[in-house]
Amino acid sequence: WISAEFALTPDITNKKTLRSVSKYALTDITLDFEDGTDIYWARNQVGERLANVVKDLPANISGGMAPITTPLGEMLMFTIEGGDLSLAERRSLLDWVIRPALRTLPGVADVNSLGGLVRSFEVVPDNAALQARGISQDQLQRALETNNRNDGAGRLGDGEEVLLVRAEGAIKTLDDVRAIVVAAKDGMTVRVGDVAAVRIGSMTRYGAVTKDGKGEAVEGLVLGLRGANAQKVVDGVKAKLKELAPMLPKGVHTEIFYDRGNLVKRAVRTVTKALMEAIGLVGILVLLFLGNLA
The missing domain is CATH 3.30.2090.10 (Multidrug efflux transporter AcrB TolC docking domain; DN and DC subdomains)
Structure with a gap:
């Protein structure tokens, strides 16, 4: 990991800091750039240096760059419910049917598969x-x-x-x-x-997902592309899940338990309410001011 970290460090314009964390046979390297740096240019710079590092790594070591999203890019979370499917079968359904379909949607950076057993x-x-x-x-x-x-x-x-x-x-x-x-x-x-x-x-498990204290579950986490319209992404994912419903095994369905769209709607309602109250208050003050002038 030291060789990879040092290979990425020199001669990258606008780079602020570099951090790396290793655990459970996984390594995460994070580079922070100056505000305003074009993300595609930055990814290209890192990609070129990463390509030079890969050939020097031990055999069977693989990796790549994370999708273009943000720490607040979690748009929607759902679980696979119903039917008599095992954890391995649910995970396979998510990995091979649902996830590829959702990744084709505009505004979706990636779909993470969590929980279950990877056959x-x-x-x-x-x-x-x-x-x-x-x-x-x-x-x-x-x-x-x-x-x-x-x-x-x-x-x-x-x-x-x-x-x-x-x-x-x-x-x-x-x-x-x-x-x-x-x-x-x-x-x-x-x-x-x-x-x-x-x-x-x-495959070896490094964690698990539980839901409502009722045992393990299989979860899909939709990540939105940086700068994408959150409401449009959520609406598109919901529509695609409905489209996929007839293709799922009998009795199996997806259950959404987190929806960024609800947060967006509440935020819009809050801002709208605040604006209306402000407009009303300004109107009252204007009337009082004009009344005093009269």
Whole structure:
């Protein structure tokens, strides 16, 4: 993290301060710029230096810049309720159906998924089986990494027609994982299922979401783009959630428990009331003043 922090520091115009926090295998680096600095210019400067740092980081380390929002950019919060879905199923529904749809809306910077269990394929090596076949855990890991992707295999021309050839290797089921070839020795093919147990599991959790003291829940948090009209963003998100409702499993629905639109409406009513009272007071004072002149 020190190398990343120092690489971002020099030669950035209008930079005020730099802070970094590391915990739970996560690192957050924050750069503050002078007021009035164009945010897109600032992000471009940071992005260039971040790209130079990434290549020097250890393998399997990933990261990027946060969305263009503010600490007060939380526009709407909702939970997934109803049905007999497990926490893992609710989280998958949020990650793969609801979140991608909401991120397409104008004014939405991002949608954070909170709570639940993120499903994953777990491969538990059988050390005895690996040793018996002369295979290392590194070989098993490389086989899993290189066989979980789709690749283009070129084109086949036939007169005026062209056929696109593609190899589909993305893992979709447990059987797909078990069928991955790890090694071929003495005419025998060794697959993942021969040297490891494959099962459905979940990624490491660093927190949880509870609601009303009734147990864990799965929450979606909509972040508004900096400078976006909060009321329009909230209205657009609500409309999209209604549009998605028929696509959800039977009995499952989204329940909104925080709405920035309500705050905006109350603020507008408060300002309107204050203005009307001020106008009335000024009118009374003007009448009294004119009456004294008469």
